[in-house]
Amino acid sequence: MDAEYSPTMDEAAGLASAPAPSLEATLVIAARQGDRTAFGRLYERFAPMVHGLLLARVPRSDVDDLVQEVFLQAMKRLDSLRNPEALGPWLAAIARNRARDHYRSTEPVVQLTDDVAGAIHPEGGALGVLAAIRRLPEAYRETLVLRLVEGMTGPEIAERTGLTPGSVRVNLHRGMQMLREALGGSMRT
Amino acid sequence: MSGGDYLWDGSGEPDADVQRLETVLRSLRHARPAPALPAPERRRALRPGGWWSLAAAAALVVAVATVWMRTPDRREGWTLSWLEGTSWSDARVVREGRLGVGEWIETGAGRARLAVGDIGEVELEPSTRIALVDVGRKAHRLSLARGVMHAMIWAPPGQFVVDTPSAIAVDLGCRYTLEVKDDGSGVLRVEAGWVGFEHAGVRSLVPAGAVGDTRPGKGPGTPHFEDASPAFSDALDVIDFGGSADARRVALDTLVAEARARDAISLWHLLSRVDGDERASIHDRLAALVPPPASVSREGILRGDRAMLDAWWDALGLGSSESWRKWTASW
Numbered sequence: 001m002d003a004e005y006s007p008t009m010d011e012a013a014g015l016a017s018a019p020a021p022s023l024e025a026t027l028v029i030a031a032r033q034g035d036r037t038a039f040g041r042l043y044e045r046f047a048p049m050v051h052g053l054l055l056a057r058v059p060r061s062d063v064d065d066l067v068q069e070v071f072l073q074a075m076k077r078l079d080s081l082r083n084p085e086a087l088g089p090w091l092a093a094i095a096r097n098r099a100r101d102h103y104r105s106t107e108p109v110v111q112l113t114d115d116v117a118g119a120i121h122p123e124g125g126a127l128g129v130l131a132a133i134r135r136l137p138e139a140y141r142e143t144l145v146l147r148l149v150e151g152m153t154g155p156e157i158a159e160r161t162g163l164t165p166g167s168v169r170v171n172l173h174r175g176m177q178m179l180r181e182a183l184g185g186s187m188r189t
Numbered sequence: 190m191s192g193g194d195y196l197w198d199g200s201g202e203p204d205a206d207v208q209r210l211e212t213v214l215r216s217l218r219h220a221r222p223a224p225a226l227p228a229p230e231r232r233r234a235l236r237p238g239g240w241w242s243l244a245a246a247a248a249l250v251v252a253v254a255t256v257w258m259r260t261p262d263r264r265e266g267w268t269l270s271w272l273e274g275t276s277w278s279d280a281r282v283v284r285e286g287r288l289g290v291g292e293w294i295e296t297g298a299g300r301a302r303l304a305v306g307d308i309g310e311v312e313l314e315p316s317t318r319i320a321l322v323d324v325g326r327k328a329h330r331l332s333l334a335r336g337v338m339h340a341m342i343w344a345p346p347g348q349f350v351v352d353t354p355s356a357i358a359v360d361l362g363c364r365y366t367l368e369v370k371d372d373g374s375g376v377l378r379v380e381a382g383w384v385g386f387e388h389a390g391v392r393s394l395v396p397a398g399a400v401g402d403t404r405p406g407k408g409p410g411t412p413h414f415e416d417a418s419p420a421f422s423d424a425l426d427v428i429d430f431g432g433s434a435d436a437r438r439v440a441l442d443t444l445v446a447e448a449r450a451r452d453a454i455s456l457w458h459l460l461s462r463v464d465g466d467e468r469a470s471i472h473d474r475l476a477a478l479v480p481p482p483a484s485v486s487r488e489g490i491l492r493g494d495r496a497m498l499d500a501w502w503d504a505l506g507l508g509s510s511e512s513w514r515k516w517t518a519s520w
Contacts, residue, residue, distance in 0.1 A: 051219035149214045154197040
């Protein structure tokens with residue numbers, strides 16, 4: 001029979017600093033004990049973030065498979081997460097690493113060369129806009145994809161990725177400004 | 190230009206540019222349901238005094254291992270072999286010769302065969318990606334992310350389950366082909382026996398000679414025989430996966446006009462998927478093709494009475510509903 005799970009000292013210290021564990025931490029602890037439903041709820045909560053971080057980096061056709069791989073990897077390594085409250089930043093790190101590994105292990109992919117200026121309205125325009133976002137600096141790329149594609153608010157992005165709200169706000173506004181410039185007149189047509 | 194609060198948290202006066210981009214980019218949003226993942230491995234913390242227990246356990250392990258190594262280990266996964274002379278280097282494989290629980294395999298240009306424990310075989314077509322999810326005592330489970338697999342299972346019903354992005358397929362004693370396309374949609378073709386297809390409470394029972402389509406977010410469509418008329422199949426597609434009100438009306442008329450007695454299984458599935466006037470039309474056509482037993486009333490069917498639906502199923506000549514209700518109860 002399996003032994004009952006006990007938190008490590010590090011975890012206990014982390015939990016002691018908060019009066020009560022958050023729902024997220026509670027789900028992490030339950031998932032560690034083999035509760036698939038808890039892991040499923042964590043997936044529902046964090047899959048859009050992982051999807052967005054990957055979509056900002058790798059070809060769209062590979063993103064769904066990589067999301068599954070990130071969660072599979074996370075599940076196997078859930079024990080190595082020292083602070084259950086920090087699942088989001090931990091998943092984000094796995095996703096970014098997985099995107100880097102993906103480029104090392106695959107053939108170079110032909111990048112989209114859509115005519116961005118005319119890409120918003122025709123069919124497939126979403127890929128043109130995505131291509132324009134991908135040309136932005138990485139920090140802007142991530143936050144814009146999470147906001148505009150995944151529909152997360154700024155506070156949600158900050159909470160789930162572990163970035164400060166101030167950084168997210170700056171990234172959103174600067175990134176949006178650069179995206180407007182990149183898309184130019186097509187924003188109005 | 191007014192970005193401000195709307196860009197940050199959606200409050201305040203909407204920014205037209207941001208709204209337009211949200212609309213355009215929504216199609217790229219994450220939409221896949223959670224895959225069926227194996228349970229996380231449990232962590233065991235060593236308690237005070239645990240070292241003695243550990244030593245005792247170690248001794249036990251040595252004793253047990255001798256026996257264990259001579260016994261086929263289900264947890265090791267499934268045996269994997271390549272077909273048609275494909276070399277190992279032609280595919281991304283996590284461990285040569287065996288696919289373990291939680292591991293993925295992606296076939297390259299070649300085909301591969303998996304021995305499903307001692308209950309069957311699965312063949313994978315090129316460019317197919319699967320993971321072994323579980324090899325538990327109750328069921329073998331894999332996840333088909335994309336590509337084509339052929340399964341031949343000789344275990345009792347319910348012991349072989351395949352997760353796809355849009356539905357799960359449960360073997361009910363059969364041989365079948367399952368395809369998952371890049372957009373997550375799928376097609377199930379049953380060659381022998383039956384397969385159950387399910388998503389979020391929507392279930393299809395697909396018999397030999399029939400096809401079941403599935404779409405992300407919508408689940409399995411209505412099963413239909415492959416020899417049904419193209420017009421009938423196309424009409425089912427409209428009813429199952431969307432279309433304008435006008436298109437639905439035309440599709441319903443087509444279904445009623447084209448349905449043969451052999452298509453009764455499709456009409457029966459539709460009874461619990463449409464409502465109102467549509468259900469009434471389907472009822473009337475099915476009643477003309479396969480008269481319901483005396484215990485089944487039109488009013489009962491229109492209100493979705495499950496016992497009456499089961500009784501009518503039994504009259505279709507496809508076997509008793511009791512057996513598949515039993516197997517599907519645990520999905």
